[in-house]
Structures are given as C-alpha cells and as structure tokens.
Amino acid sequence: MKIKTWLYYANNILKKNKIDFFKLESEILLSFVIKKSKFWIYEFYEKNLNNIQLKKLMHLLNRRIYGEPIAYILGYCEFWSLKIHVSPLTFIPRSDTEILVEHTLKKITFNTKNVLDLGTGTGAIALAIASEYNKLNIIGIDIIPELINIAKNNANKLSIYNVTFIQSNWFSNLNNKKFDIIVSNPPYIEYKDYFYLEKSIKFEPISSLIAEDNGLSNFNSIILQSIKYLNHFGWIILEHSFNQSKQVIKILKEKKFKNIKTCLDYNGNERITYGQKI
Template sequence: MIINKWLQYSYNFLKKNEIKLYQLESVIMLSFVLKKSKSWIYGYSEKKINFTQLKILKKMLKRRVRGEPIAYILGFCEFWSLKIYVSHNVLIPRQDTEILVNVACKKINFKTQKILDLGTGSGIIALVIANRFNNLNITAVDFRKKILNIAKYNAKKLLINNITFLKSNWFSKLKNKKFDVIVSNPPYISYKEYFFFKKKLRFEPITSLVACNNGLANFHYIISESLKYLNNYGWLILEHGYKQSNTVQKILKKNYYRNITKYTDIQGYYRVICAQKILL
C-alpha cells in the first residue's frame, strides 16, 4: 500500500471512530513508523509502505480507537518544545500545566536559588524550568521509583543536569530543606469524577489523578506542610480542578498565605493559584 492510500484509509477509520484530530494523528503515526518527517510524507505520498510497517500501523490504529492517547502509543509527546517520554506510569502533560509553568517562571528572579517540584511525574515542570534557568538548584520528588526513572530518563535525554530526583512521599524525605518556590500539579480529581470520566482517563495512572476528600486532600496537606519548607517570601504554585479555585483559596488563607493570585485557562476557568509565605 502506498502512503497516500494508507492516509485516506486511516483518516476514514479514525474519523468513523470519533477521533477529532484524525488527519494530524494519522500523519504523526505514519511519521513515527517510517521515521520520516511530516513534510517528507506529503512530498513522497506515492512511496510504498512495507508489510512490517503496515502491521505496526494497524496495531497503533487499533489502540487509538480504543481510546488510548496517542502519546502513550508513541511513547512521547511535546511540551514547551521539549520532547518528553511518557509511559502508563505517568500522566501525559496537559495544556493547563503550561499555565503553572508560566507562572513559576515569572516568579523566578535573581534571588531565586532553590525550587521544589512535588509529584514530578514525567518531570515536565522541573524539566522546563531547569531548561530555562540552568543556574537553579531544582529538587523533583515522586513516591515511586518507576515514575522517577522516567523523569530521570527525560533529564538525561535533554542534557539537563541541575535537577535532583528524590523518592519521597511529598515532603517525607526532604528533612529540613528550604525552597524559594514550590510547584505542584497534585492529584485533584474526586472518585466520583473519575468514574464519570473513566472511559477517557482509564489509560492514565489513577494514583496521579484521584484524591480523597472530594479531590481536595492533597491541597490541605501540601498547603499546610509547605510552610515548613518555603523560605520567607517564597511562593507556592498549584494546579487545581476548574471547580476548586475558591476552596483552594480558602485553604491558603486559613494557613496565612498572602498575595494570592488566580490564573485562568483559555476557556476562562481558574486552573492555577499561587500564594506567598510572608512571616513578619
């Protein structure tokens, strides 16, 4: 089968199975299997695809129509122009996390030295910050070794060496360390929400998605404990669910954080909040 015919077949197959970006994803999968650029594929659409390649593409299409995200099928995705490797042990970086990263970068100044990324997952938040500010000392923690191995692999591939990866359940192994900025995209989906969206989320690790207390348990813990690990005038920056903004703000106020600011996504929902520790 030639490239052009396979693309038409893939377009129709994915579209029929309600994959919104059916054209783009078809080209991405073909580019991955052929190890050729998208422009090459369009330029050489009469070239033949061999039997082995067709077999791989067929398996990829089957996985995609079952609802598996294309990032897991390929084993990587792009975020802030960085190629990030992912597996089913970590979440796929989402657009909302770009807001968190952007806020964190704006809070970094000439006095900033140490940053903590709580629940690093693929390492994406720490990696973007480290890539932009290679003079900073960044600590990235997660509670499972297999998760940290992915983050370490990403750092190695990107030639980033100013991140210390640490196996820790939130703050448990940090002892008396202090940081100028703490960032986190913790699990914040309630069990009720998870089972409602289970079909969409079933390929991603539940431990990275769901939290007790209607999705708020981690916010209560991180916000209260962060006071011990933040330097005075340091910033805590959190990603949260689109209905959780007011509640998270109340938890911050209850713990005497100041200069609380909320940030919206492109749809106008508050998705990120930052607050400052100020002890006079």
C-alpha cells in the same frame, strides 16, 4: 498500499471513532512508523508502504481506536518544546500545565535559588523550569521509584543537569530543606467524577488522577506542610480543577498565605492558584 490510501483510511476510521484531531494523529502515527517528516509524507504520498510498515501501522491504529493515548503509543509527548518520555506508569503532561510553568517563571528573581516540584511524575514541570534557568537548584519528588527513574532518564536525554529527583512522600525525605518556590500539579479529581472522564484518560494511572475529600486532600496536605519548607516571601503555585479555585484560596487564606491569585489556562478556565508566605 500507497501512503495516501492509508492516510485516507486512517482519517476515516479515527474520525468514526470520535478522535478529535484525526488527521493530525494519522500523520503522527505514519511519521512515527516510517520515520519520515510530514513534509516528506506529502511530497511522496504516492509511494507504497511495505508489509512490515502496514502491519505496524494497523497495530498502532487499533490501539488508538480503543482509546489508548497517542503519547503512550509513541512513548513520548511534547511539553514546553521538550520531548518527554512517558510510560503507562506516568501521567501524561498536558499543554494546560504549561501555564503552571509560565507563572512559576514569573516568580523567579535574582534571589531565587531553590525550587521544589511536588509529584514530579515524568519530571516535565521541573525540567521545563530548569531548561529556562540553568543556575537554579531544582528538586522533583515522587513517591513511586519507577517514576523517579523515568524523570532521571528524561533529564539525561535532554542534557538538563540542575534537577535532582528524589523518592519522597511529599516532603518526607527533604530533611527540612527550604525553598523559594514550591510548585505542584497533584491528583485532584473527585472519585465520583472519574467515571465521566473520556476513555483515553482512564488508561492513565488512577493514583495520578484521584484525590480524597472531594479532590482537595492533596491541597490540604501540601499547603499545610509547605509552611515549614518555604522561605519567607516564598511562593506556592498549584494547578487545580476548573471548579476548585475557591476551595484552594480558602485553604491558603486559612494558612495565612498572602498575595493570593487565581489565573486562567489557555482555554479560559481557572487553573492556577498561587500564594506567598509572609
């Protein structure tokens, strides 16, 4: 089968199965299997695929049709222009979370030394911040040991050495260390909403998605404990659902945080709320 024939077939079947970016994903899968660039593919699209390539392409295409996220199929995704390796054990970093990195970077001054990433997962947020400020001391924590290993491997592959990854249940293993910035994208989906999520999200670990107390339990815990671990004038920066900003603001106000503000993501949804310990 020629490259152009397979692309035509893949485009049609992905479109039929309601994959939004079907053309792009066809190209990504093909490029992944034959190890050629998109430019090469269209320069030589009359070339034939061999049987081994076709068999692998059909296998990957079927996985995608059944809803498996393309990041799991490839084993990586791009976040903040970094190649982040993922596995079915990890939550897949989203482009919307880059706004969390943006606002964290805006809070960094010449006095900023220590940054904490709570619930680091793949390490994407910590590594993105570290890639911009290599003099910072950044700690990423997660409760799951396998995720800490994945985050460490990502740091090694990216040659980023100013991040330390520690297994911890939120702040439990931090030994009263103080931070200038605490950043987190914790699980915040209500259990009842889980059943309405798109098919691909349900391939991701439920522990990385759902929180109790209408999705607010982690915000309550993180904000309360952060008071002890933040330096004076330190910032807490949180990602939340588009409809949770009022509740997160309320929790921050109850804990006496000041300079509270909610920011929009790239789609115009309320996504980030931050506050300052004064």
